[in-house]
Amino acid sequence: MYLELVSDRRQRRRRRILLTWLAAAGTCGYLLPWAVATTRGKAGADVLGLANLVLGWTVVGWLVVFVLACRRHGIAGLRVTGLG
Template identity: 45%
Template sequence: MTVLLTVVFSTAGLALVNAATTNADPANEETVWIEIAIFVFVYFLPAYVAYKRNTSNKDGIFLLNLLFGWSVIGWFVALVMACGSAGHKRERSPLISEPLFRVFGRGPTRKMH
């Protein structure tokens, strides 16, 4: 986390110094902060998707994104993992699964009267 904050604040500091030396326009400084906010959001987009989808490995995706997101490959791997299966399992529909179980002789069956 310290590394990320260092990178973000050093980038912000360099951008602000550049903006201050080239043009002292306050609107330019606001633009720099907006760009930094957009960069941070896009950088952590895989972690955001994982937490919104409630994936079972959302903490691992966050750590992968935090530590290896700076490489394009690490960011895409985290995004693919975040877009993968959600944390909860879907239940099978009893209308579909029960007749199939009866056909193949496995699983729950109801006695026909």
């Protein structure tokens, strides 16, 4: 029996990643934090995308969302494996 850390990382979908990068390129980098969060599989990528859309017009808002998109994945819990 052993414990395994489980992160909040989501499975990445190619179509969604392509869409976010096309949106980032089409907006000249305005939606770049959303594309980075989606590519990295962040659990809150949709929330970060919305925050980027609403607050991204301020330089500080854009930087905050970008930093949040680049942060490492959090720990969601522990998984016990190998029982029995």
